[in-house]
Amino acid sequence: DAGVIQSPRHEVTEMGQEVTLRCKPISGHDYLFWYRQTMMRGLELLIYFNNNVPIDDSGMPEDRFSAKMPNASFSTLKIQPSEPRDSAVYFCASTDRTINTEAFFGQGTRLTVV
Amino acid sequence: AQSVTQLDSQVPVFEEAPVELRCNYSSSVSVYLFWYVQYPNQGLQLLLKYLSGSTLVKGINGFEAEFNKSQTSFHLRKPSVHISDTAEYFCAVTSVSNDYKLSFGAGTTVTVRA
Numbered sequence: 001d002a003g004v005i006q007s008p009r010h011e012v013t014e015m016g017q018e019v020t021l022r023c024k025p026i027s028g029h030d031y032l033f034w035y036r037q038t039m040m041r042g043l044e045l046l047i048y049f050n051n052n053v054p055i056d057d058s059g060m061p062e063d064r065f066s067a068k069m070p071n072a073s074f075s076t077l078k079i080q081p082s083e084p085r086d087s088a089v090y091f092c093a094s095t096d097r098t099i100n101t102e103a104f105f106g107q108g109t110r111l112t113v114v
Numbered sequence: 115a116q117s118v119t120q121l122d123s124q125v126p127v128f129e130e131a132p133v134e135l136r137c138n139y140s141s142s143v144s145v146y147l148f149w150y151v152q153y154p155n156q157g158l159q160l161l162l163k164y165l166s167g168s169t170l171v172k173g174i175n176g177f178e179a180e181f182n183k184s185q186t187s188f189h190l191r192k193p194s195v196h197i198s199d200t201a202e203y204f205c206a207v208t209s210v211s212n213d214y215k216l217s218f219g220a221g222t223t224v225t226v227r228a
Contacts, residue, residue: 004157031214043204043218055213091157095214101146101165103216105157 004106006092012112018080021109024073025094033103034067034077035091043091049075082113116141116207120219127195128227135190135222137205147188148206148216149179158204164188175199200226 005024013019025032033048047057052069060067064083069075079086089110093103121136139145146165150158162173169181179190188205205219 033215042220043216045215045217048213048215050213056215093158097214101214102148102160102163103214105150105159107157 004092004094004104006090006106006109008109009107010110010112012114013082015083015113016081017113018078019082019086019111019113021077021090021092021111023075023077023092023106025075025092026096026104027073029094029096029104030072031095031097031103032069032075033093033095034075035093035105037089037091037108038087046077046090079111082111084113087112116145116209116217118205118207118217118219120205120222122222123220124223124225126225126227129197130194132191132193133195133199133224135203135205135224137188137190137219139186139188139205139207141186141207141209144210145207146210146214147179147181148208149173149177149188149190150204150206150218152202152204152221154201161190161203195224195226197226197228200224 007022034046037043046059047067049069067077089108091108093105095103117140119138127133148163149161152158161177162171164171164181172178177192202221202223204221206216208214208216
């Protein structure tokens with residue numbers, strides 16, 4: 001398996017623009033997590049899904065952030081409108097709790113909002 | 115809720131010397147513990163995990179960690195480091211009954227010098 005695939009790897013956008021980050025989890029995994037990494041706050045869990053259903057979105061910082069998982073092989077994290085303080089590395093991770101106990105991470109998307 | 119404290123933010127070490135990275139956790143319930151490594155501009159890769167059983171856990175790349183329930187610690191060690199071990203290391207915890215949401219420590223940057 002190619003692992004968790006995230007796109008784009010880098011994104012530079014202007015303040016106020018909409019940004020969409022994409023994630024393809026490992027095939028067969030039923031949990032998907034979105035994390036954000038910043039120097040100030042470290043790694044934070046934003047939201048996670050089980051069987052495509054959002055379970056806990058308490059980590060989503062504001063209403064400007066939204067996430068969807070329309071099917072088992074695809075998830076998006078959207079920021080609208082984007083702000084400079086959203087600049088961070090966003091990671092997607094997936095796992096299958098019947099087999100694994102650890103999360104498998106993608107390479108991340110480095111977002112810069114100018 | 116669970117939390118993790120990594121006691122050292124930066125650890126410089128000479129090549130072939132031993133290294134220990136300290137991690138303490140807080141939880142009122144049973145936990146799983148993990149160490150992840152992040153190389154520059156990469157995602158997180160699992161080094162090792164503690165689920166149950168033997169308190170000494172061996173991982174990849176010669177790393178090992180010891181779970182100490184009474185001291186709520188999970189310190190990571192390597193007897194002899196290489197230049198290639200230069201990276202950021204994260205300790206993470208999840209409760210057994212918490213959908214395995216990971217709570218991460220702030221990270222320890224290990225810099226190996228020749």
